[in-house]
Amino acid sequence: MLAAADLRSGDRVLEVGSGGYNAALIAELVGATGTVVSIDIDPDVTANARAALDRAGYPHVQVVQADAAHGHPDAGLFDVILVTVESSDVPPAWRHQLAPAGRLIVPLRMRGNTRCLTLRHDGDHLTATAAVQCGFVAMQGEGADPVTRIRLYGDDIVLTLDDPTTRADPERLAAALDGPRVEAWTQITATVDEHGVFESIHLWLASQPRPYGVLTVDRHKVGDLLDPDNKFTCPTLLGPDSFAHLTLRQPRRGVYEFGDHGFGPAADRLVAELTDLILTWDRDYRHGPGPAITVHPTGTPVPATDRPQLLVPRRHTTIAITWPAPIHDSKDPQ
Ligand SMILES: C[S@@+](CC[C@H](N)C(=O)[O-])C[C@H]1O[C@@H](n2cnc3c(N)ncnc32)[C@H](O)[C@@H]1O
Known part of the structure; x- marks a missing residue:
C-alpha cells in the first residue's frame, strides 16, 4: 500500500485506521516537511498509537480519535488518503479531501471480493490505477456495511x-x-x-x-x-x-x-x-488487461457500455467493474 501511495517528500497524508507502526513508516517516507494524520474510531487504539509513536520518536505524527467516514474536517486537502480498514464504499469526504493529483488507497469490497485500489480523480469520478487482492478488518461507525x-x-x-x-x-x-x-x-x-x-x-x-x-x-x-x-x-x-x-x-x-x-x-x-x-x-x-474499476458518486452518470459490466450500488457511490474488449475481437483474423 505504501508503494501504491507513491509517497513523496513533503506529502500530506491521512491514514485511516491507526496502530502507530504504519504511520511511522509514512512519516519516514514523507520526511520532515510532510504531514501525517492518523485517525481511528477506537479510543484504545488511538491512545496506544499515540504512546507508541511518542516512544519511538514520532511526536509530530498527529493521532485523532474520530469516525473517518467524515474524513478529517477542516484539515484541507491530502496528497494521499491511505485506508487501512476494509470499506464497501467511498464516503464523499475522502473524495473531497483528496488533492487534484492525490492517491486514495482503499481496500474496497465488491460482491465479497476485496481489492486494494489506488484511486485517482478522473473528471466527476475516481478511477483505479491498480487493484491488488487483499483482506482487512471491516469498517465500523457510520460506514459500517456488514455482509x-x-x-x-x-x-x-x-x-x-x-x-x-x-x-x-x-x-x-x-x-x-x-x-x-x-x-x-x-x-x-x-x-x-x-x-x-x-x-x-x-x-x-x-x-x-x-x-x-x-x-x-x-x-x-x-x-x-x-x-x-x-x-x-x-x-x-x-x-x-x-x-x-x-x-x-x-x-x-x-x-x-x-x-x-x-x-x-x-x-x-x-x-x-x-x-x-x-x-x-x-x-x-484471462490474458487481457483486466477490468477497469471506477467509483461514481451517487447522482453522476455511469457511462453506458456494451462490454461486460457490473454496477455495485452503495450508499454514496456506484462502483463499476467494466471488462475490456474481448481479446479475440482485437486479433487479426488472418
Ligand atoms: C487493521 S487496523 C489499522 C492498522 C494500522 N494502520 C497500523 O499501522 O497498525 C484497522 C483499524 O481501523 C479502525 N477503524 C474501523 N472503522 C473505522 C472508522 N470508521 N474510522 C476510523 N477508524 C476505523 C479500527 O478501530 C482498527 O484499529
Whole structure:
C-alpha cells in the first residue's frame, strides 16, 4: 500500500485506521516537511498509537480519535488518503479531501471480493490505477456495511452475500447439500506462479449480473462434502434452491484445472453456466488487461457500455467493474 501511495517528500497524508507502526513508516517516507494524520474510531487504539509513536520518536505524527467516514474536517486537502480498514464504499469526504493529483488507497469490497485500489480523480469520478487482492478488518461507525452471512452447514460452510439485489433462502440452499453433487471439468488450467490468475477469474465471476455469493469453508470439518477452489472466498452462482461453485483439481504437481461443483435441483443448469463463464474468461479476458474499476458518486452518470459490466450500488457511490474488449475481437483474423 505504501508503494501504491507513491509517497513523496513533503506529502500530506491521512491514514485511516491507526496502530502507530504504519504511520511511522509514512512519516519516514514523507520526511520532515510532510504531514501525517492518523485517525481511528477506537479510543484504545488511538491512545496506544499515540504512546507508541511518542516512544519511538514520532511526536509530530498527529493521532485523532474520530469516525473517518467524515474524513478529517477542516484539515484541507491530502496528497494521499491511505485506508487501512476494509470499506464497501467511498464516503464523499475522502473524495473531497483528496488533492487534484492525490492517491486514495482503499481496500474496497465488491460482491465479497476485496481489492486494494489506488484511486485517482478522473473528471466527476475516481478511477483505479491498480487493484491488488487483499483482506482487512471491516469498517465500523457510520460506514459500517456488514455482509449477509448464511450458514449452510453450521459455521463450517458459510455463504456470504454482498449485494442488495441477491436474496437467498438459507433452508433451501442448505438442503441442496443433502442431494448428489454435479461435477464438470473444463481442461482450463493454471499454475500458482501465473501472476494474478485466481484474482482475475474471481473478479470475472463476481462481475456477472446474476445472483452471486462467496463460500467460506472449513475444510477440516466438512471433509468431502464441499471442495472449494479457495476456502475463504469461493465464487458461487446462486439459484433459489441450488448453487454451483468453482473448484480445482491437480492433474500434475503445481498445475490446477478449473472445474465446478453444483448442488440442488438446478445444479446441471448452474454448472453449465459456470463452465461457460470459465471458458469465456479463458478465451477473452484471462490474458487481457483486466477490468477497469471506477467509483461514481451517487447522482453522476455511469457511462453506458456494451462490454461486460457490473454496477455495485452503495450508499454514496456506484462502483463499476467494466471488462475490456474481448481479446479475440482485437486479433487479426488472418
Ligand atoms: C487493521 S487496523 C489499522 C492498522 C494500522 N494502520 C497500523 O499501522 O497498525 C484497522 C483499524 O481501523 C479502525 N477503524 C474501523 N472503522 C473505522 C472508522 N470508521 N474510522 C476510523 N477508524 C476505523 C479500527 O478501530 C482498527 O484499529
